[in-house]
Amino acid sequence: MTRMMTRKEFLGSMGLGTASLLCAASGFGFPLKKGPKKQDIQKRIFPKDAPQERWKWSIEGFYYDTDGDTVQCLVCPNQCVLEPGDRSVCRSKVNMGGKLYSLAYGNPCSVHVDPIEKKPLNHFYPQSLVLSLATTGCNLRCLNCQNWEISQRKPEEVRHTELFPNEVVKAALARATPSIAYTYSEPITFYEYMYDTAKSVKEAGLKNVLVSNGYINEEPLRDLAKYLDGANINLKSYDDDIYRTLNGGSLRPVLDTLKTLHRERVWFEITTLVVPTYVDSPEMMKRMCGWILSQLGPAYPLHLLRFFPRYRLTRLPPTPVETLERLRETALKEGVHYVYLGNVPGHEGSHTYCHNCGKILIERQGYHIGQYHLEQGHCRFCKTTIPGRWKEQTELG
């Protein structure tokens, strides 16, 4: 005897059937596709988070618009619109009484002396020392930030020393460091402090180095560039989706920064952290190199760094050295003249080779230099000009 299925039975069967199909579909890769998804890191301002009163280490912002009450910071592409009492995305700027103030001025929380190669800068006065300083703050939200304890903090939340611009110069002279680097966190967030310091540093005959994510608007960068001698810009990937997923930013402003520095004739080197499953595709590297070559030329060195799990990005393995080597080969093949591997001690990819004759020019063992075959910025063997800012071997420490 046959009988019709009731509506309830039908729904029940459909439910169970759907469940089984989902199980089965899982076996064929749904929903297990890996790789970057379009998950934006949301950056928000901090409403009503400004302190009641200005403190000693504050200064009125250099680039902002105001309509009397509301201000808009114009230093970086975030362009935070702040009502009175609000704090910016980078945590360093506040609207107090209709004016924009930076709370990061003369109050570095980190001051160290580093080798210049640590920035990394391989074509900028090798084996010189650099006084490195940072206040808190960052305009991005990188999941793998290794300085998150200062980059994701407000100026009032950390211990700091007092070092106003002129004192920075004195500190550098006292430590015999020929350069000052604005580094560790994101110097764009303490733009005013960096700008004034860079001016004093330049006047004192020392060098200024910017180590940055490059997330800055053109006008403030152009003004700063007048005092900059060198820079390392972190090009985190060549994919806007990845920028949004891992960093909470976007690609275009960083590319614009590289073009501006190029136009302003500031020596810079580019760093890319090769994050497994995100920034490790040779195709992306080809596109990135294509852009570099067409817009900047082949001279600026590219540093490919090995990723290690950090901060919130802890469930990825370190980058395979083989992947780094493959990407380096790709970049060299595409035409970038100087491609270095970082975070891989003892690797030959840390040496400088003449792009013309291929001979080793600077042999590096960590921060030490073994062989050095540059003469007045030229290859000792084939006399080709090697781009960068050099001093003679006799000066090397």
Place this chain on the structure above:
Amino acid sequence: MKLKRLLIWSLIGTGISSVTTQLLVVREFLSQFHGNEITIALCLFCWLLLTGLGSFLAKGIRRSSLKTYALLTLTAALFPLMMIVLIRGLRDMVFVHGASAGFYPVLFYISAAVMPYCLLLGFLLPYAQKLCNDQGYGLVSGDIYLIDSIGDILGGALFAFVLVYWVKPLPTMALTSMLLIVVSLMLLHISGKFVLLLAGIFLAFVYLYYATHSAFERRTLSGQYGEIVHYVESPYGRIILSKEGTQHTFWESGLPLYSDADVVRSEEKVHYPLCQLDNVEDVLLISGGLGQTLSEVKKYGPKHVDYVEIDPYLTKMALATGTIKSEPFLEIINMDGRRFISETKKKYDAVIIDLPDPDTFQINRFYTSEFLSLAKGALTQGGLLSIGMEYSPNYISDIRRSKLSTLYATTRNHFSNVTILPGGEAYFLCRDGDIRTDIPVRLREKGIQTDYIQGSYGGDVTEERIREINESVKKNERANFDFKPRLVQLVFQEWFVIHGTSPIYFIIVLSGLTVIYLAFIRREEYILFCTGLATMGVEMLVVLSFQVVFGYVYLQIGAIVTAFLLGLLPGVTIGKISEKRPFFKIVVSEISLLVLLIVFLAWTLFLRKEVHPLYFLGYGLVFSFICGFQFPVVTGMIGEQKSPLAGCLAADLSGAAIGTFATGVILIPLLGIRSAVVFLILVKISSSMIVWLTNRTGNAP
């Protein structure tokens, strides 16, 4: 009566399947998220609360049907597979691939993932009782609770003593749900719904095919790990060896443990301590022996190196892939490092501890004063101990400063000289003797070549940075102890800071909801609420104390859960025997629970001696015995005519959920084990007061 027997078997089957599923889901979340006590507590909290909610929803049942029950039990049998697959698969869709997740995202993900199953599970028992009553089988609430407990015990024991050693999660599910599947299909057959029966049989086959298909299991994991070379569900955690090109990565419970060519770490952890010594003959390495580590140790020409690693599967896999190379001087010892050091008669020139920051009680055991005392006893005269801790080289935050200071205070309790070297980690070199910081000079003196240290030490570990980190430690910081785990508390605080979250809002909302709930329940149900709370709180305490003392809770968590379930059975049975003198029974049981809690407190305060594991299991058994005893007594006090099962179950489970959260997420991690016991004592005092007040006001039946 065949149907009655089937219904009883369905309840037993539900118990077996649900307990195994719960244990597997806890282990799964430990691998998917930060594998610490907070994750365990959050998972159990969601599980219990949602199951309680399911029971609560069943309060409104007016009629029952066999067909519906059969479909519900079949779903309960088949759904766990999909739940695990979805937990694995959806993680990378919900969260950024490779990123850790914070408190609220973890809480919501766990809740969403287990909600359908737990609601169903909670609904099933009261529905089964309703069905039994409608069929005229006369099973009272205590009977249902008892039968379910039998299933729970069987499932827990099967998992803890058999399946955990041999079977991967999906086949385990298949095995433990078989009874429920068969019984459900038989119930469908009896209900005469043949179309549904055929659909059910088809689904059961699909389920069994996927659950027992090892390639399918691997595929569900490949989203995170990429190409999996080896996969073992070790009793201590999920061990995976993945391959990225030519690189191999070892993963332990979801986090990368070691990858090839980690030069900096291998050199730092070995040479900073060993170069201090004039002669390196005997070395003890506690964990961290994979890859280059041993080849760096070999440069000193040691006579003997003992490498202690708790998990044999890890070292077996590493030997098989060449990640550990056999050396004549090397002995691999698979046992708990702390146990080894307390038992060994050997003396070592150096003890190198390479563990992650103490983010679990298990790891904390290697950062405590008690352990360092043992370790010092295993050192030769002038021997050196090295232990590391994460820090940031450019700025030491207040929390990290406290962490470093705590470890400094702990090590200084045992060594006259403690120097911190700020490398990739902060390396604490501890010795009763000189410690030098000019490491490259020492290496040159010894003729030892390195890739990283000789070229980069001077730039990374400058005199200025060494001075800064050593001066940053606060000299008045408290030391870290087994039962005063200051470091764990700091690491948990740091975890909240990293993810920019605080549990405070959740605690406020939960407290508000709890108060509202308590305002509406019966006084008798409040007793069960408090007992459920105390029992799960004690279960968390036993789990963590066990972890503190023995350090291998991942293996034994099933045994502990089983012990807690096992006590329920005789408890319910004895509680059901007679309905006379319920008030007296409740008073005696309340006092007994209080005495047990005071015994626990006394142990943590005064004794702290290492006791045999059976004491922990026995304690859990006795505690749950009383918990089980109270259930039928309380339902009897309310009266079967008022259908007390759903309300009592909901109270028991809600209390258990709150107990898990309060102890596992707040009290133990942030205030320590003793504070948690005191809290539970206060809770039980409150329920005793209710009993007393109920009697005084004459409301007792």
